[in-house]
Amino acid sequence: TVKLFRLDIAGALAIVQIVFTYIFMLIYTRIQARSAVPVTLVHREAIAKRKRSIRDTLFVIGIISILLVVLSPLLALVERAISTNDGYSLIHFSALFSNDSGSYFYLSPLHVIWNSIRFAFMSMVIAMLVGTAAAYVIVRPGKRSSILDSLFMLPLVVSAVTLGFGFLVAFNRPPVDLRGSWLILVIAHSLVAYPFVIRTLLPVLRGMPPHLKESAALLGASPLRVFIHVELPLIARALVVGATFAFAVSMGEFGASLLLVRSEFTTIPVAIFRLLGQPGAANLGQALAMSTLLMAVVALGFVVIERFRYRDIGGF
Numbered sequence: 001t002v003k004l005f006r007l008d009i010a011g012a013l014a015i016v017q018i019v020f021t022y023i024f025m026l027i028y029t030r031i032q033a034r035s036a037v038p039v040t041l042v043h044r045e046a047i048a049k050r051k052r053s054i055r056d057t058l059f060v061i062g063i064i065s066i067l068l069v070v071l072s073p074l075l076a077l078v079e080r081a082i083s084t085n086d087g088y089s090l091i092h093f094s095a096l097f098s099n100d101s102g103s104y105f106y107l108s109p110l111h112v113i114w115n116s117i118r119f120a121f122m123s124m125v126i127a128m129l130v131g132t133a134a135a136y137v138i139v140r141p142g143k144r145s146s147i148l149d150s151l152f153m154l155p156l157v158v159s160a161v162t163l164g165f166g167f168l169v170a171f172n173r174p175p176v177d178l179r180g181s182w183l184i185l186v187i188a189h190s191l192v193a194y195p196f197v198i199r200t201l202l203p204v205l206r207g208m209p210p211h212l213k214e215s216a217a218l219l220g221a222s223p224l225r226v227f228i229h230v231e232l233p234l235i236a237r238a239l240v241v242g243a244t245f246a247f248a249v250s251m252g253e254f255g256a257s258l259l260l261v262r263s264e265f266t267t268i269p270v271a272i273f274r275l276l277g278q279p280g281a282a283n284l285g286q287a288l289a290m291s292t293l294l295m296a297v298v299a300l301g302f303v304v305i306e307r308f309r310y311r312d313i314g315g316f
Helices: 007-034 054-081 091-095 109-138 145-152 160-170 183-207 210-218 223-252 255-260 268-276 281-308
Strands: none
Touching: 054 281, 091 281, 109 145, 109 183, 109 223, 109 268, 109 281, 145 183, 160 183, 160 255, 183 223, 183 255, 210 223, 223 281, 255 268, 268 281
């Protein structure tokens, strides 16, 4: 007989993965902490710009060429999504609104998109609260900063399947049996998303001139007023970037969602997977159309990131 659900072996492999990824994250966070740069408060237009040379132009052309090669699979998905035997059409997108195959897992694309958006928004709020608090704890001077940073970053590097497996094991008994609830999805997405908030906030917090807060405190400002009037304006852009990252990551999360989701809570990535698992060109076309919708939503999010990100800091 075949023994299914070898939870002991799966748990042991998950622990091995967590240990190895923690070691690598500890090395990374120590290197990243040493590379922090001060935040400049000079307006971008006030900084002299170097005249672009031929070498710069060739460099830009090379980067664009590489981007076209890297993005070619995504562009191919979009092209296939609007392609038919008779030319180009939006028939695959319109087919998303019908259940011709009578699938039990069928949900309207509007329902699927609404699931993804509402779960992503709730995950974004939780990730912002947890990530901001964690960033302030990490940025405090001390030898434990790198250790805490690497611990908080574990959800970013540990496999999403491992996280989903952990949630199934942890929340499977009353009074916290969340296996049939949408709340377990939001918690899982938040756990995957909050490290992105930390990574966008840390460079700004580490580069913030300490004399600004000290001056405000000497003038009699309370810690709350210092945060609202001094720190918040400086980290506002990073907060917007972190929120957008968290939203986009939640929208595209697949590994943990596949283990935890119920049919009525299907998200866009899970819907794509289920469409690909059904035979026929029509299902393939609908999967391509749903993939295009997901790319459009995530791309819009990253446009917002580039609009608000500090140009010289805030990278990973």
